Amino acid sequence: MAIKPELQDKFNTQFETPTPIQDAVWERLSDGEDIFGLAPTGTGKTLAFILPMLSRIDVKLKRTQVLILAPSQELAMQTTAVAREWGALIGVSVASLIGGANGRRQSDKLKKDKPHIVVGTLGRVLTMVDGGALKLNGLQTIIFDEADAMLTEERHDSLQELANQLPEDVQLGLFSATSGVDLKYVADTFHREVRPISVGTDAPASIKHEFQYVDQKARANMLIQLARNNQQALVFFNTISGLVNMQATLRHAHASVMSIGSNDKRQVQRADALRLFKKGEVTLLLVTDVAARGLDIEDLPLVVNAQIPQSKKTYVHRTGRTGRMGKPGRVLNLGNDHDIRDLKRELGDDFELVKAVNTFTQKADALIEKNKPERSRSDDREQTTTARVATKTAQNSAPVLPKAKSTPAPEVIEKPKKKKRSKVSKDKGKPKWANKRES
Structure with a gap:
């Protein structure tokens, strides 16, 4: 059987049937095949590799048998949570290795617990290997999640360093929503021929793709x-x-907003932002593409491209955060005429973009009329002119609320300059295992 009975029973209580990618790879991964699994975002790729990996582990052997690499801290944390939840059923231990967390504590835990599965980012994993805390000689499988973002040219030196540490017979698993992976490079570096298994990379039909013409000020107002x-x-x-x-503009307007876009933030700050957003205590979560890779946010209603992506591949990954597992979703693209025209050209016939219905403009017009007080004829003429200008502005760009009900539109606040510190100050007290490649 491809999946252990305990895992299969739990799966059957939560899902009616396996998704196409799960059905396609479970047996192959369980049999030790080297594969490249291609499937749309939100179709269960994490369980597609987690369950067969768990099923292959020998829990009696106290050593790391599976390594899962992710391109971002958030995705590594998310995958760790899934692996721990399912691994607890069969006694499999899981450790997380990500930059931004306490490296000394991670190192001590690795040496003491010798976890069966390690999930992490490439930089921190290599740091632990270099320091002798993580042993890869007993590794039987390595998984690259979001492989198109992991196996990039700028990571080639680090990937070669990792490949030099792997056993010759290690199983290789790649997973992605897009096919942008150089399989010849993979074969040359890891000496493994992976077999592509695709169940389609088309966008889910349950997602509605919209656009709105805006300038910079209108984007903030929206x-x-x-x-x-x-x-x-x-x-x-x-x-x-x-x-x-x-983010500075939105906070000035007292909007409920947090971000996970910067790798300079401490890992705990990024984790808190994601946790509060998932709980619904934060309305807007601002992200960059790397930070949001593979994020699984249940029932996310809307993805907004405040800056239009430059490639179809990026658009696919962004939009996959909504409409997951066949649920309805919506994508709103904000840009000027040039931006939207370029996006339509890049996406071609694979996505149908429609003009967004600006419900906020309609609400603004209604509020202007409702709150209009009685006054003299001259004042009335002045108010009518003001309302016409406000309505025209809202229809052409961003939503406008009546002055009696809203705060003035905030100005963009530039990022404050950080005070420079000397190199000696920066490096003072750093442990030997810390270096700049962990992100």
Whole structure:
């Protein structure tokens, strides 16, 4: 049997049937095959590799047998939680190795517990290998989650360093929503021929893709209105600077907002932001593409591209945060005429983008009329002119609320400059196992 009975029983109580990617890879992974699993986002890829990996582990052997690598701290934490939940049924221990956490504590735990599964980011894993805390000589399987983001050219030196530490007969598993992986490079580096197994990379039909023409000020106003109407959304940015500036603007307007876009933040801060967003205590979560890779946020209603992605691959990964497992979802793309035209050209016929219905504009018009007080004819003419200008502005760009009911639109606040510290100050007290490649 591909999956151990205890795991299969739990799966059957939670799901009616395996998803196509789970059905396609369970037996192959259990048999030790080297595969590249391709499936749309939100189709159960994590359990597609977790359950057969758990089923292959010999719990009597106190050593690390499976290594799972993720491109971001958030995805590594999420995968760790899934592995621990299911592994507890059969006595499998799981450790998490991510940058931003206490490295000395991680090192001590590895030496003491010798976990069966290690989930982590590449930099921190290599640090633990270099320091002798993590032993890979007993490894039987290595999984690259979000493989198109893991096996990139800028990581080649680190990947080669990892490959040099792996046993010759290690099983290789790659998983992604897009096919942007150089399989020749994989074969040359890891000396394994992986077999592509695709169950389609098309966008789920349950997701509605919309666009709204905006300028910079209108973009901020749109996000402010989403927050004020308690419309929870994951908001994507192409750059850290764009995210930081927008977060300052939204906080100035007292919007409920947090972010996980910067790797400079402590891991606990990033974890808190994600936890509060999942609990519904934060309305807008601002993210960059790397930070949001593979995030599984149950029943997320809306993804907003505050900055339009430059490639179809990036668009697929972003939009996959909503509409997961066949549930309905919505994507709102904010940009000027040039941005939207380029996006439509990049996506081609695979995605149907429709003009968003601006419900906030309609609410603004209604509030203007409702709150209009009685006054003289001259004042009335002045008020009518003001209402027309406000309505026209809202229809052409961003939602506008009446002055009696809203705060003024905030100005963008530039990111404050950090005080420079000397190199001696920065490195003072750093443990030997810490280095710059952990992110």
